[in-house]
């Protein structure tokens with residue numbers, strides 16, 4: 001899948017992994033029937049997005065769009081997007097807290113109400129919507145409440161991607177403030193998986209090309225088959241810890257997931273050490 005990244009963003013999330021200053025404006029060339037992920041930054045901040053959508057339509061491309069959704073508080077913008085509904089497979093909304101105070105703290109915006117309005121607009125549309133929720137120190141304790149909020153307020157949203165903060169961009173600058181200890185999160189993640197199973201939500205871990213959640217922390221709770229199913233986006237043969245400047249441990253040699261796990265970031269080990277992995 002080709003990725004088109006628009007660098008501009010109207011947010012400045014404290015856990016953002018993009019090095020936005022290093023991102024150049026994309027050179028757009030779209031082939032017939034191509035599959036594309038349009039992301040950022042925030043794609044809806046780009047004046048080029050409309051022409052890209054029109055070009056995608058001409059080329060019969062299929063799209064996924066990642067957005068913070070703030071610009072979709074306008075019903076007109078959602079109606080415009082609906083014109084492309086046959087080629088947009090998924091709109092993935094980065095929504096990292098249902099608590100207004102935490103949302104403001106982690107996104108450094110006052111756009112919470114706009115995003116809630118956008119979620120209502122999108123829920124009424126014919127577009128396929130999913131939510132992406134990154135676990136960081138500020139929100140992980142509330143992850144189960146977050147799922148309950150989505151189920152109750154936005155029942156049309158059935159699929160939720162959960163990611164673990166990755167130390168790059170702002171997240172690297174703020175690494176000690178935003179990166180939780182994985183063992184502190186594992187019971188909450190377990191509860192999220194069980195709640196999703198019992199309540200018809202499809203919870204998946206996504207890696208966006210970067211490592212997700214090390215499955216060794218969950219293997220006492222779920223079968224390997226269950227974990228592979230939930231983590232289908234992370235578990236891809238060919239992931240290589242070295243590609244990400246990540247590390248593996250002695251215990252990884254005997255781990256079922258060793259071939260497909262990308263390990264954990266060096267910065268994680270610098271903060272929390274290796275002990276958690278010895279006891280896993």
Ligand code: SF4
Pocket residue numbers: 214215216217248249251252255256257258259261262263264280
């Ligand atoms: S390979 Fe290592 S880090 Fe990855 S899941 Fe297994 S034990 Fe954990």
